[in-house]
Each structure stands twice: as C-alpha cells, then as structure tokens.
Amino acid sequence: MNDTIRLIQNHRSVREYLPREVSEEMIEEIVRSAQSAATSSFVQAYTVIAVRDPKIKWELAELSGNRHVETCSVALVFCADVRRMMEAAGAGDRGGELSNAELFIVATVDTALAAENAALAAESMGLGICFVGGIRNQIREVTRLLEIPRFVYPVFALTVGYPAERPEKKPRLPLEVVLHRNRYEPDRDVHIADYDQTVSAYYRARTEGKRTHGWSEYVARVLQAPRRPFMLDYLREQGFLEDTRGEPRQS
Amino acid sequence: MNDTIRLIQNHRSVREYLPREVSEEMIEEIVRSAQSAATSSFVQAYTVIAVRDPKIKWELAELSGNRHVETCSVALVFCADVRRMMEAAGAGDRGGELSNAELFIVATVDTALAAENAALAAESMGLGICFVGGIRNQIREVTRLLEIPRFVYPVFALTVGYPAERPEKKPRLPLEVVLHRNRYEPDRDVHIADYDQTVSAYYRARTEGKRTHGWSEYVARVLQAPRRPFMLDYLREQGFLEDTRGEPRQS
Numbered sequence: 001m002n003d004t005i006r007l008i009q010n011h012r013s014v015r016e017y018l019p020r021e022v023s024e025e026m027i028e029e030i031v032r033s034a035q036s037a038a039t040s041s042f043v044q045a046y047t048v049i050a051v052r053d054p055k056i057k058w059e060l061a062e063l064s065g066n067r068h069v070e071t072c073s074v075a076l077v078f079c080a081d082v083r084r085m086m087e088a089a090g091a092g093d094r095g096g097e098l099s100n101a102e103l104f105i106v107a108t109v110d111t112a113l114a115a116e117n118a119a120l121a122a123e124s125m126g127l128g129i130c131f132v133g134g135i136r137n138q139i140r141e142v143t144r145l146l147e148i149p150r151f152v153y154p155v156f157a158l159t160v161g162y163p164a165e166r167p168e169k170k171p172r173l174p175l176e177v178v179l180h181r182n183r184y185e186p187d188r189d190v191h192i193a194d195y196d197q198t199v200s201a202y203y204r205a206r207t208e209g210k211r212t213h214g215w216s217e218y219v220a221r222v223l224q225a226p227r228r229p230f231m232l233d234y235l236r237e238q239g240f241l242e243d244t245r246g247e248p249r250q251s
Numbered sequence: 252m253n254d255t256i257r258l259i260q261n262h263r264s265v266r267e268y269l270p271r272e273v274s275e276e277m278i279e280e281i282v283r284s285a286q287s288a289a290t291s292s293f294v295q296a297y298t299v300i301a302v303r304d305p306k307i308k309w310e311l312a313e314l315s316g317n318r319h320v321e322t323c324s325v326a327l328v329f330c331a332d333v334r335r336m337m338e339a340a341g342a343g344d345r346g347g348e349l350s351n352a353e354l355f356i357v358a359t360v361d362t363a364l365a366a367e368n369a370a371l372a373a374e375s376m377g378l379g380i381c382f383v384g385g386i387r388n389q390i391r392e393v394t395r396l397l398e399i400p401r402f403v404y405p406v407f408a409l410t411v412g413y414p415a416e417r418p419e420k421k422p423r424l425p426l427e428v429v430l431h432r433n434r435y436e437p438d439r440d441v442h443i444a445d446y447d448q449t450v451s452a453y454y455r456a457r458t459e460g461k462r463t464h465g466w467s468e469y470v471a472r473v474l475q476a477p478r479r480p481f482m483l484d485y486l487r488e489q490g491f492l493e494d495t496r497g498e499p500r501q502s
Contacts, residue, residue: 004375112363
C-alpha cells in the first residue's frame with residue numbers, strides 16, 4: 001500500500017478544529033488540486049466559494065445546522081455552475097433549452113470530482129475536513145447569503161481546518177456488496193446482514209451502548225420520509241432541470 | 252508540494268493502454284479506496300461494476316463510442332444506487348415517494364466522490380485512467396447490457412489499465428475564475444479571455460495548427476444543442492426524480 005492509498009483509506013470526517021488559520025497559499029493549493037480533476041467535455045462546471053468571513057461562516061453554520069462550519073478555518077462551498085460556460089458560449093438566452101437533466105448530472109459530477117481532490121489535498125497537508133450536505137437544508141437562504149446566481153447551486157460545503165480530534169474510521173459496506181462483476185448482481189445484498197452486525201458493534205463501542213443499530217436500521221431512519229422535498233422546486237428556480245417543467249414526456 | 256498533491260495535479264486522461272492485465276488485488280484496492288470517500292448520511296449510494304469480460308467491454312465500447320473501453324484492462328462502471336438502501340430499509344414500496352431530486356443528488360455525489368478516490372488510487376499505482384461519460388450516450392442499452400435494475404443508473408465508466416501514452420496536461424481555468432471569496436463573484440469571468448488564449452495555444456501546439464479554438468469557443472460547441480435529451484425520461488424509467496412526474500409545483 002502506497003502513501004496515497006494509505007491517505008485515501010484513512011479518511012475520517014473531522015468536525016473539531018484548532019483555532020489556527022489555514023494559510024491563503026494552502027487554500028489556493030487545495031483549489032488548484034480540485035481543478036486537476038477530470039471534467040466532462042472540459043466544461044469545468046463548478047465554482048468554489050471560500051468563506052472565511054466570520055459573520056458569513058456563522059450564518060452558514062446556523063443555516064446548515066452544523067456548528068463546525070463556524071469553527072473551521074475556511075468553509076469551501078462547492079457550487080455546480082453552468083452559468084459560466086453559458087456566458088462564455090454566449091448561450092445565456094438558450095439556458096432553458098440547454099439546462100436539462102444531463103447538464104445537471106455533468107455539473108454535479110464535475111463538482112464532486114473536484115471536491116474529492118480538494119479533500120485529499122487538504123488531508124495530505126495534515127488538515128481535517130468534513131463534507132457538509134447540510135447547506136442544502138435551507139438552500140434558498142444559503143443561495144441568497146452567498147449571492148449565488150441563476151444556473152448555479154451550492155452542492156455541499158467542505159469545512160477545512162487543523163484537526164482537534166481524530167475520530168474512528170466508520171466501517172464501510174463489505175467490498176463484495178459494492179463490487180460487482182460484469183453485470184449488476186443484486187444477490188450480493190446477502191452480505192449486508194454481517195455488515196449490520198459490524199456497524200452495530202461500532203456504534204455500541206462508540207456510544208457506551210446507547211446506540212446499537214446496524215446499517216439497515218440506520219438507512220431506514222434516513223428514509224423515514226422524503227428528504228429536502230423542496231429541492232426540485234429550488235433547482236427549477238435556479239434554472240436547473242428545465243426539462244422537468246413541461247408535461248411528463250413519453251419516451 | 253507533497254507526493255499526494257503532486258499526483259493529484261499530474262492527472263491526465265489516458266486512453267491508450269498496454270495489453271497487460273490489472274490484477275484482481277489492484278482492482279479490490281482501488282474499490283476499497285473508493286469506499287473510503289465521504290458518504291452523505293452514511294448511505295453509500297453506489298455500486299461499482301468491474302467489467303473484464305471482453306465481449307461486454309466490446310459492447311460498452313460500441314455503445315459509448317470510446318474505443319479505450321475495449322482496450323483497457325478493466326472498465327469500472329460507477330452506478331448511483333439507491334436500490335440497496337431502500338431494500339435494506341424495507342422501503343422498496345415507498346420508492347416513488349422517497350426518490351426525489353434530493354436523493355438523486357445524494358446518490359450522484361456519493362458515486363462521484365468514490366470514483367475520484369478510485370481514480371487517484373489507480374494513478375498512485377502507476378495505472379492510467381479515463382472517465383467515460385459516453386456510457387450515457389446510449390444509457391438504456393448500457394442499462395440492459397449490465398442488467399442494471401430500477402433505482403440504479405450508470406453515471407460513468409472509469410477505464411483502468413497500464414498506460415501506453417502520457418498526454419499533456421490540459422490547462423485549467425485560472426484559479427481566480429474558479430475560486431471566489433465569501434460570495435459568488437461573477438466579475439471574475441473577466442479572466443476567461445486570457446484563458447481562451449492559453450487553450451488556443453495548447454490546441455494549436457498539439458494539432459499542428461489544425462485546432463485553434465479557445466475555451467469559450469469550445470464550450471459554445473458543446474452547448475450547440477441540448478445534450479442527451481432523453482436523460483430525464485430515462486431517469487424516470489429507472490425510478491429517479493420521481494417528484495418530476497406530477498404537475499410543476501408552486502414553491
């Protein structure tokens with residue numbers, strides 16, 4: 001196992017940070033690393049908003065329900081961005097025609113690939129990071145706060161800072177459940193029962209027996225009700241998924 | 252600059268491979284690395300189909316219009332997967348209610364974060380990789396070929412093999428265009444003009460003057476017409492974006 005694989009496999013989400021600033025040079029190196037990721041058709045459909053202003057960080061922490069957005073040194077808000085390419089292409093007035101489900105996938109994937117590079121670059125410097133999907137909890141307010149225009153949406157924040165904790169690694173699904181061969185193999189689900197035991201033991205040890213649920217029970221709670229049910233309307237307001245506005249089409 | 256950042260920033264897409272197989276152990280290490288990525292609410296909403304069967308690789312290459320899907324040692328098809336969690340949660344019959352735009356974002360982002368880890372793990376072993384979004388060109392056929400069930404969709408393939416080429420790095424947008432401070436700053440687009448010159452020089456040098464376009468002209472071509480206009484219908488058939496089926500709602 002080489003150093004990069006060791007780094008990758010040692011990832012853990014860090015939510016407690018030391019009161020020490022990450023330098024501008026480090027932030028730039030992190031974002032340059034993000035930019036080195038592959039990008040669909042070279043469109044580079046993302047923008048990174050580095051939030052250091054304490055008031056804005058505080059507001060983002062409130063809106064996302066994640067205190068570490070305030071206590072981190074910098075919150076990198078990764079935005080899927082098709083505005084820039086439309087402007088550069090002089091295609092702004094055709095946005096409604098172009099901004100379909102496919103372009104939404106392209107922008108969302110480009111953003112996530114870049115962000116994972118950023119996360120690893122930060123961790124390689126000894127920094128701690130945490131992905132915060134919680135900025136989608138009140139996404140309209142976040143959009144207003146950061147003055148995010150049409151054809152852009154904030155996907156998640158990446159909090160970055162010097163770590164003040166080293167949490168345990170969370171056990172992942174068994175490889176044989178996730179890695180299929182030559183075709184999709186649903187029967188591999190059979191190994192989830194063992195994994196439920198592993199996750200249960202992990203939570204029991206970490207919470208002195210207060211939490212004992214396995215993975216299946218955990219995702220059942222996540223799926224109790226539809227999450228963020230406002231998302232489709234919000235995305236339409238931002239100009240995404242424009243092809244969802246008409247009547248459902250026949251294929 | 253440490254080794255990991257050097258690796259990240261040296262990424263280039265490799266489409267020519269030596270006729271040498273990547274070992275099973277390497278594939279497993281690559282997918283274990285993928286699994287170490289952050290995952291929204293611990294749902295791990297992805298499946299990796301490792302395609303080595305020459306016939307299936309050939310068909311995937313045909314369907315995607317990318318010859319290197321056939322010539323690589325293994326094509327890792329990264330699928331966004333909410334089927335597994337729904338099954339584990341016993342929520343399969345509530346799929347229509349739960350499978351909204353938010354869950355689509357979660358699954359697509361989880362998949363891309365994992366894939367970028369896989370890409371870097373492979374590159375750290377001296378392998379070459381290329382993301383192939385082209386598997387979405389004929390996505391229904393790919394879905395049938397790989398027997399991909401409802402609530403799962405193939406986002407892209409990652410071709411992996413021993414590299415037989417070392418292409419030049421493609422110049423990225425200037426940092427000042429992508430990295431904003433505290434709020435979205437559209438005025439940074441002003442630096443795109445310089446970048447157009449850089450990209451033009453890059454293509455001119457690589458094609459002996461046959462291609463001379465800048466980035467803006469390039470994305471104008473990409474945006475000439477809506478891409479993959481069947482995507483929304485396809486995603487609905489697979490059970491995604493179920494909230495797009497009704498009348499457009501008022502927010």
